[in-house]
Amino acid sequence: MKTMGLSRLLLVNPKHFPDDQALARAAGAESLLVTAEVCTSVDAALADCVFACAISARQRNLGPPPLPARLAAAEILARADEGEVALLFGNETAGLSNAEVQRCQRTVFIPANPEYTSLNLAAAVQLLCYELRLAAFDGHPPVLSKTVPFASPPASHQDVQRFFEHLERVMVSSGFLDPRRPRRLLPKLRRLFGRAELECDEINILRGLLDAVERQVAGKRRMASGTSDTVDNSGS
Amino acid sequence: MKTMGLSRLLLVNPKHFPDDQALARAAGAESLLVTAEVCTSVDAALADCVFACAISARQRNLGPPPLPARLAAAEILARADEGEVALLFGNETAGLSNAEVQRCQRTVFIPANPEYTSLNLAAAVQLLCYELRLAAFDGHPPVLSKTVPFASPPASHQDVQRFFEHLERVMVSSGFLDPRRPRRLLPKLRRLFGRAELECDEINILRGLLDAVERQVAGKRRMASGTSDTVDNSGS
Known part of the structure; x- marks a missing residue:
């Protein structure tokens, strides 16, 4: 009761x-x-x-x-x-x-x-x-915490778009996505992340990961183009 | 479960x-x-x-x-x-x-x-x-007895109307209802019995009761109109 x-x-x-x-x-x-x-x-x-x-x-x-x-x-x-x-x-x-x-x-x-x-x-x-x-309460009684605590606020449309642009850049630079034959990879990833309703913190984590991948990819490219470049980088 | x-x-x-x-x-x-x-x-x-x-x-x-x-x-x-x-x-x-x-x-x-x-x-x-x-079950799961057992079938409109006519007759003959000053008594009783959704058996019980009351009222009238009538009746 x-x-x-x-x-x-x-x-x-x-x-x-x-x-x-x-x-x-x-x-x-x-x-x-x-x-x-x-x-x-x-x-x-x-x-x-x-x-x-x-x-x-x-x-x-x-x-x-x-x-x-x-x-x-x-x-x-x-x-x-x-x-x-x-x-x-x-x-x-x-x-x-x-x-x-x-x-x-x-x-x-x-x-x-x-x-x-x-x-x-x-x-x-x-x-x-x-x-x-x-x-x-007409089907909606008050609950202890009325609003669910988001781990962080939901991301804005603009933040999500920038993430997708970043993602696409990395997919291309890593050789995973061939812009001439995209095979619906981007729409499928948009669907996945759209469903997940990304939060600000999550966008930051994902873009941080993309940054790290980009640096690796750029490093490899420099390594492939000549060793002096790589030595300079690690020493700076 | x-x-x-x-x-x-x-x-x-x-x-x-x-x-x-x-x-x-x-x-x-x-x-x-x-x-x-x-x-x-x-x-x-x-x-x-x-x-x-x-x-x-x-x-x-x-x-x-x-x-x-x-x-x-x-x-x-x-x-x-x-x-x-x-x-x-x-x-x-x-x-x-x-x-x-x-x-x-x-x-x-x-x-x-x-x-x-x-x-x-x-x-x-x-x-x-x-x-x-x-x-x-979309809010309506099957139950043990799907239809509720009425004690008897519901009364028809016609049966209910006859009951109301009978009721009115007794109300008048008993002196309870003055047809010249009805005071909304009948509509109020119609509302009550309408809400109750009378069954056949209940109509029979109520009309049996009305019959009994009518006989009493008729008997009293005869008593009031002259003793010989009453004596004859009781002796027959």
Whole structure:
């Protein structure tokens, strides 16, 4: 409940309450247990509600209309404008009785694998609370860090173009690209780096690498043209 | 996993496997554990994958792009056309390392309450599997009983109209409705029963009740008009 921003918990005839084991397992969400209200009947728990949903995998013969979890979350939120609303869960072993389900306005089910529908109580509660949170924020609840930290800002179009020009120069000078027979090499590399959405730092790293390659290529050329040139360079 | 129709589980260096306690807790989903594959590294587990998502509440500095669970489910399904896809979860205590997250193409987060984002592993797995199932069936996965069993078939328009005529007759004959001053009573009752979407059986019950009331009203009229009539009636 707390992970999804819910805070009001009502317990109907709990076997043990307060319970040390429950508190220990709450792991940071103790506030919910401490403020939980204990009721002596489902009717007492739902007394102030204008809209209650029974969570049940089974449709009951004279039960309220069924609704899958996602649609139910939207309806619950809409009805919350009118007054208190509730999700009613049965206990782990017995679930809800027909009489309890019939006290609600909807039967809410989680669309599970028809061959194995058995979600445990904690899983069902988590899913419903999650759907409520997403519905409450129209699919986009606030997150801890709203903007994703780019390792560095995205590169500008101009920076990317300069990188491609640099890359092409090196491809040609290294003999990898024959300008008379380009074989679509450049468009393919443009596609790759375009998809990657390069950042400034990455452009710097790539151009640094291209610079280093260019120096090597130039050095080799000088070596090939005469040794004195190379000796001068290394000594300077 | 089984509740949401998933079947392939890979375990990286499990502490105990096979494990009797895990089997006991699987409660009907043992097949998943029995067919689980054990891997010696995350790389081995992801070897055949073309797309892998790391589930993590924390964004990592040089991690892959983040995506909320619902959008991730849609993308995972789309990529499943191209080859194997995977959801990578860390263990309950330590989660995933940066190195593990960086082996994936996306960082998937569950949009939880920023003040308390701590979902346990089982809850996170359940939510992701649920989102995958809903995405796989375009929001409408098949359910156990596709059509909800009406207690009886819905009433026809004509049956409903006859009920309203009957109701109006009784309201007038009982003195509750003054036809010269109707005070919008009928439209209000039409609205109520219209919302309820009456079934055949319910129409029969309501009209049976109206019949009974009519007989009472007629009886009282006869009583009021003269005793001999009443005596005759009771004696016949």
